[in-house]
Each structure stands twice: as C-alpha cells, then as structure tokens.
Amino acid sequence: MTEREESAVFKRDYSSAPVILKVNHVSKSFKLPTEQATGLKQAVINWTRGIKGFRKLSVLKDIDFEVHQGEFFGIVGRNGGGKSTLLKLISQIYYPETGSISVVGKLVPFIELGVGFNPELTGRENVYLNGALLGFTHEQVDAMYDDIVEFAELEDFMDQKLKNYSSGMQVRLAFSVAIKAQGDILVLDEVLAVGDEAFQRKCSDFFTEIKKDPTKTVILVTHDMGSVKKYCSRAMMISDGEVEAVGDPETVSQQYTLANLAAEQKAEQQRREDRGGYANGLNAQCPILRTVAVSSPVCSGTEPFIFDVEYQYDEPGDFYLAIALHDVRRGGITYDTGAKVIKVKEHGHHTIRFSLPLDAFNNGEFRLITSLRVPIPTNPKGTDAVGVALDENACSFAIRNNRNEDYALLSQRALKIRPVDTGKVDIVDFSSAKTEQRRAL
Numbered sequence: 001m002t003e004r005e006e007s008a009v010f011k012r013d014y015s016s017a018p019v020i021l022k023v024n025h026v027s028k029s030f031k032l033p034t035e036q037a038t039g040l041k042q043a044v045i046n047w048t049r050g051i052k053g054f055r056k057l058s059v060l061k062d063i064d065f066e067v068h069q070g071e072f073f074g075i076v077g078r079n080g081g082g083k084s085t086l087l088k089l090i091s092q093i094y095y096p097e098t099g100s101i102s103v104v105g106k107l108v109p110f111i112e113l114g115v116g117f118n119p120e121l122t123g124r125e126n127v128y129l130n131g132a133l134l135g136f137t138h139e140q141v142d143a144m145y146d147d148i149v150e151f152a153e154l155e156d157f158m159d160q161k162l163k164n165y166s167s168g169m170q171v172r173l174a175f176s177v178a179i180k181a182q183g184d185i186l187v188l189d190e191v192l193a194v195g196d197e198a199f200q201r202k203c204s205d206f207f208t209e210i211k212k213d214p215t216k217t218v219i220l221v222t223h224d225m226g227s228v229k230k231y232c233s234r235a236m237m238i239s240d241g242e243v244e245a246v247g248d249p250e251t252v253s254q255q256y257t258l259a260n261l262a263a264e265q266k267a268e269q270q271r272r273e274d275r276g277g278y279a280n281g282l283n284a285q286c287p288i289l290r291t292v293a294v295s296s297p298v299c300s301g302t303e304p305f306i307f308d309v310e311y312q313y314d315e316p317g318d319f320y321l322a323i324a325l326h327d328v329r330r331g332g333i334t335y336d337t338g339a340k341v342i343k344v345k346e347h348g349h350h351t352i353r354f355s356l357p358l359d360a361f362n363n364g365e366f367r368l369i370t371s372l373r374v375p376i377p378t379n380p381k382g383t384d385a386v387g388v389a390l391d392e393n394a395c396s397f398a399i400r401n402n403r404n405e406d407y408a409l410l411s412q413r414a415l416k417i418r419p420v421d422t423g424k425v426d427i428v429d430f431s432s433a434k435t436e437q438r439r440a441l
Contacts, residue, residue, distance in 0.1 A: 012070070012233065014068040014069070014070055014071045014233060014234070015068065017068040017069040017070050017071075017214070018068065018069045018104065019066045019067070019068055019069075019104070020067060020068065020069045020103065020104040020105055020184065020185060020217055021066065021067040021090065021101075021102070021103055021104075021185065021217070021219070022066050022067075022101070022102045023063055023064060023065050023066070023086075023089075023090070023099070023101050024064060024099050024100045024101070024102070025062050025063070025064050025098065025099040025100075026060060026062070026063045026064070026086075026089060026096040026098065026099035026100070026101060027058070027060055027061055027062055027063070027096060027097050027098040027099060028058075028059050028060040028082075028085055028089060028094060028096055028097055029056050029057055029058045029059060029060075029097060030056075030057050030059060031055070031056055031057075032055050032056075032057050058241055059082045059085045059241050060082045060085055060086060060089070060096075060241045061240075061241045061242050062099070062242070063082075063086060063099070063238075063241075063242070063243055064099075064243065065236055065243065065246055067217060067219060068217075069184075069214065069215065069217055070213070070214040070215065070216065070217060071217055071218075071233050071234055072207075072210075072211050072217075072218045072220065072231050072232045072233050072234075073217070073218065073219050073220070073232065073233070073234055073235070073236070074220050074221075074222065074227075074228040074231070074232035074234070074235035074236070074249060074252070075087075075219065075220065075221045075235070075236050075237075075238065076221070076222065076223070076225070076228060076235060076236070076237050076238075076252060076253070076256045077237055077238035077239055077244070077256070078239065078259060078260065078263060081238045081239055081240060081241065082238050082240075082241040083189075083221045083238055084111065084189060084221065086238065087109070087111055087187055087189050087219070087221055088111065089101060090103070090107070090109075090187060090219070091107065091109035091111060091187055093109075093111070103185065104184075105183070105184030105185055105217075106135070106182075106183040106184045106185070107183060107184070107185040107187060108134055108178060108181045108183035108185065108186050108187065109134075109178075109187040110174075110175070110178030110179070110186070110187060110188050110189065111187065111189045117129070117130060117162055117170070117173075117174060118162065119161065119162045119163035120161060120162075120163065121161065121162060122158065122159050122160060122161055122162065123154060123157055123158040123159070123160060123162060123165070123173055124145075124158040124159060126162050126173070127141065127145060127148055127149075127158075127173070127177055128141050130174075130177045131144070131177065131181065134177075134181055134183075136181065136182075140182065143182070144180055144181060144182055147180045148173075148176045148177055148180045148181075149176075151176040151179070151180055151202070151206075152169075152172045152173045152175075152176035153172065153199075154169060154172065154173055157169065168199075172199055175203070179203075179206060184215065184216065184217065185217045185218075185219065186210075186216070186217070186218045186219070187219045188218065188219070188220045188221065189221045190221060190222055190223070207231050208231075211231060211233075218231075220232065225253040225256060225257065225400075226363070226406045228249045228252070228253050229249045229250060229253055229402070232249045233249075234246070234247065234248065234249065235247070235248070235249045235252035235253070236252065237252050237255055237256055237259075239259065244259075250400075250402075253400070254298050254400060257298050257398050257400065258297065258298055261297050261298075261396055261397075261398070264396065265392055265396075269392050279390070279391065279392065279393055280390045280391050280393075281387060281388035281389060281390040281391075281393070282387045282388075282389075282393070283386075283387060285313070285315060285386050285387065286311070286312065286313055286372050286386045286387025287312055288310060288311060288312035288349065289309075289310070289311050289312075289370060289371075289372050289387045289388070289389045289393060290309070290310050290370075290389050290392075290393035291307055291308070291309050291323075291368045291369070291370045291389050291393065291394055291395035292307060292308045292309075292310065292395060293305075293306075293307050293395050293397055294306040294307055294308055294353070295307070295397070296397075297396065297397045297398065298397070298398050298400055299358065299397060299398070299399060299400075300399070300400065300401045301358040301359060301361055301363075301399040301401050301404065302358075302359065302401070303358075304355040304356055304357045304358065305355070305356040305357075305358055305397060306353065306354070306355055306356075307353075307354055307356065307368060307395050308351050308352065308353050308354070309321060309323070309351065309352050309354065309370050309389075310349075310350075310351045311344070311349070311350060311351075311352075311372055312348065312349040312350075313344075313347055313348070313372060313386070313387075314347055314348060315347070316347070317374060317375075318343065318374065318375055319343075319344055319347075319372060319373065319374050319386070320339060320340050320341070320342055320343050320344060320372070320373045320374075320383060321337075321342040321344055321352070321370055321371070321372060321373070322336065322337055322338065322339050322341070322342065322370070322371045322373055322383075322385075323336070323337045323342070323354070323368060323369070323370050324336045324337070324368070324369050324370075324371075325356070325366055325367075325368055326366065326367045326368075326369060327364060327365075327366060327409060328364070328365040328366060328367055328396070329364055329365050330364065330409055334361075334366070334409065339373055339382070339383040340373075340375075340381075340383060356368075358399060359411075359413060359414070360410055360411060360413065360414030360415075361399055361404075361409060361410065361411060361414070362399070362404040362405045362406060362407070362408055362409060362410065362411045363398075363399050363400055363401060363404045363405070363406045364398070364399055364406075364409065365396070365397075365398045366396070366397055366398070366399070367394050367395065367396045367397075368394060368395040368396075368397075369388065369389060369390065369394045370388070370389040370394075371385045371387065371388045371389070372385070372386050372387045372388075373385050373386065374386055
C-alpha cells in the first residue's frame with residue numbers, strides 16, 4: 001500500500017458505517033471500605049451511629065460515545081481516569097450502575113496479559129482454554145490455532161507446560177491469542193509494548209493491516225501518543241471519569257500532553273508548599289530563579305522555542321546563568337550552555353528572554369533547567385551553583401509534528417549518514433535506496 005493509500009485509510013469517513021458499540025450515558029462507582037466491623041455487635045453499633053463503613057468512589061460519570069464498524073478507536077487519559085474500568089464495562093466484566101452498553105458482533109477483550117492461562121497446562125491446551133473463555137467453540141479455535149502459533153513463533157514449544165515458558169514467550173502467546181482470535185471487535189489495554197523489538201515490529205505490521213479491513217474494529221487504551229496518531233482513526237480522552245474530548249487523534253493527543261504537563265506543574269507546586277520557605281534548589285542568596293515558557297508548551301519545532309529566565313541575585317561580584325536541556329523520555333542532557341557562557345550584567349530582580357531552535361530535533365519531551373553560578377576564587381575556570389531552577393521552576397515542553405520521527409533525538413534534517421565513494425566498495429545511496437556497483441580502475 002502506498003503512502004497516499006495509507007493516508008486515505010487513515011482519513012476514511014466512518015460516520016456512515018454501522019454503530020457496533022454504543023456507550024449510552026454510563027456511570028460506575030465502587031464502595032471503598034473505611035471501617036471494618038469485626039463482628040455483629042460492632043456492625044450494629046456502626047449502624048446505630050450512622051457509620052456506613054465505606055465511601056463511594058465515582059469512577060465513571062455519564063460516559064457517552066459511539067464506535068463505528070472499521071474504526072481504530074483510541075482511549076487515552078491519565079492514570080486513575082477510568083479507562084480500564086470503561087474497558088471492563090465494555091467487555092462485560094463489570095456492569096454499569098446507570099446507562100447501557102450495546103455491542104454488535106463478537107467482542108474479544110485483551111485487558112490483562114495472561115489472564116485465563118494455566119501454568120500447569122501446555123501452550124496448546126492454554127490456547128484452547130483461552131479460546132473457550134473468549135466464547136469460541138473447539139472447532140473455531142481449531143480454525144485459528146495455526147495462525148496463533150505462527151504469529152507467536154512458538155511452534156516448537158506448544159506441547160511444553162506454560163510454567164516452563166519465559167515471560168516473553170508467555171506474553172507473545174497471550175497477545176497472539178487475542179489479536180488472532182476471529183472476533184469483530186478487538187479490545188486492547190496497554191499492550192503495544194509487549195515482547196521484544198522484533199515482535200513489536202510484527203505487531204505494528206498487524207495493526208497497520210487491520211486498519212485496512214472495514215469489518216474489523218479495534219478499541220485501544222494506551223499512554224503512547226505516537227501509537228494513537230499512527231493507528232487510530234479517532235480518539236477520546238477521559239479525565240476524572242468524564243469525557244474530556246473526542247475527535248481526531250492529533251487534537252486529542254495534544255490535549256493529553258497538555259494535561260500531563262499541567263498535572264506535573266500542579267504536583268510540583270504542591271511539593272513546594274509542603275516544603276515551606278524557598279523552592280527546591282533556591283535559598284536566601286538566590287530566592288528567585290525560574291524558567292518560564294513564552295512559546296506554547298506543545299510546539300511543532302518549526303519555530304524556535306522562546307522562554308524567559310527570571311532571577312534575583314543581590315550580592316556583588318560576577319555571576320552567570322547556565323542552561324541545560326534534558327531529554328525526558330530518552331534520558332540524558334541534550335545540550336548545555338556551559339558554566340561561564342552567559343554572563344549576567346544586572347544584579348537584582350530581572351528577566352532575560354532566550355530563543356532555542358528546535359528544527360534539528362524529532363518528537364519528544366524536554367525540560368530546561370537553569371542554574372545561577374558564581375566564580376570559584378581558587379579555580380579561574382570553575383563556578384559554583386548558588387541556585388538551581390528545579391521542579392516547578394524548570395520549564396517543560398514537548399515537540400509534536402508529523403514530519404518528525406519518534407525514536408531518535410536528531411532528525412534527518414540535522415544529521416544524515418552518507419556513503420563515501422572510495423572506488424573499492426559498494427556505495428549505498430540511502431536517499432534512493434539503490435546500490436551502485438563500483439569497481440577500482
């Protein structure tokens with residue numbers, strides 16, 4: 001399939017397709033115990049005092065949405081938002097308190113790895129056991145068996161007991177049973193990172209293929225926004241048990257990223273309040289030092305990222321600012337200005353604006369950490385940190401752009417490995433994927 005054809009599949013209008021899943025104003029809550037009665041006497045005493053012994057936790061509140069046949073529908077949200085509970089309601093593991101859920105067709109849930117597997121049975125027996133738990137007959141599992149084993153790449157191990165499998169082999173078998181089961185609706189919860197790299201590539205190819213089948217529908221819960229944008233035709237964000245947004249994957253992914261950044265800033269602010277006094281990394285010498293985004297915290301990378309550094313330093317003598325760019329997801333320090341590059345001229349309380357070009361970077365999450373430094377009298381080349389802008393005083397931002405890759409930090413725009421023609425070896429032209437044979441004269 002060409003890139004244009006794949007784009008057409010991604011942008012296909014599913015609104016005219018039949019609705020195969022309808023969640024109609026569904027709510028769900030749980031009772032959490034707060035005081036346990038050790039006997040009948042204590043239970044009666046609690047009752048007379050009006051002590052219920054539990055509190056009600058509302059997990060889902062008036063959830064309402066539809067999924068059409070053929071859609072690859074993503075569900076995202078922060079931990080504790082109600083995503084997994086919603087999937088268990090869809091899979092009829094839980095039942096809603098209010099509202100209703102209607103499903104058309106055979107639904108195959110894959111919510112927790114290895115659920116329904118017995119370590120004392122062989123791989124072959126577990127396939128049939130899991131198939132039965134999913135509602136398939138013995139004959140139906142017979143028809144699926146070869147595809148399941150081939151996808152899991154476990155042909156030589158199916159007659160061994162599951163307890164002798166490695167954890168990776170068990171994951172591959174469980175995942176293969178779920179995605180190769182001949183159901184109409186596949187429900188997946190956080191399973192795109194199973195197995196080794198080769199198996200993940202195979203899973204990626206499978207999802208790319210299943211997007212082309214108008215009769216197959218996938219509902220995917222994940223924290224990986226790259227997968228949402230790559231596979232999903234539509235996405236929904238849940239926050240605190242409510243539908244926050246439903247729409248195209250790019251918009252929902254950006255809203256999820258913003259929610260994560262906001263939650264991180266709120267948590268860091270709470271930690272500061274709990275500590276009392278100065279923020280983490282600051283003190284009486286440097287009571288104010290913060291890095292603040294001027295540009296949007298979710299940016300495309302095509303324009304420089306603009307940010308301010310606010311500081312207060314009243315003591316005499318030279319001082320400097322050092323700014324380090326941290327790669328949150330990949331780890332490590334991507335760039336550092338050096339300790340004595342940015343010499344500050346004005347003492348007191350001031351703000352300096354900076355510009356950071358991002359065109360060289362692929363997608364990712366980054367954090368700018370600023371330190372205020374003074375010279376070391378005994379070491380002309382060295383400096384000491386007086387204050388460091390950490391936690392809520394650091395600046396976090398994300399790059400999101402379809403032109404970028406997600407794996408490596410540097411894009412092909414910034415760095416490209418090119419062949420060198422020595423006249424004695426084959427030259428591989430990466431740009432055209434052609435190999436030209438060269439011979440020494």
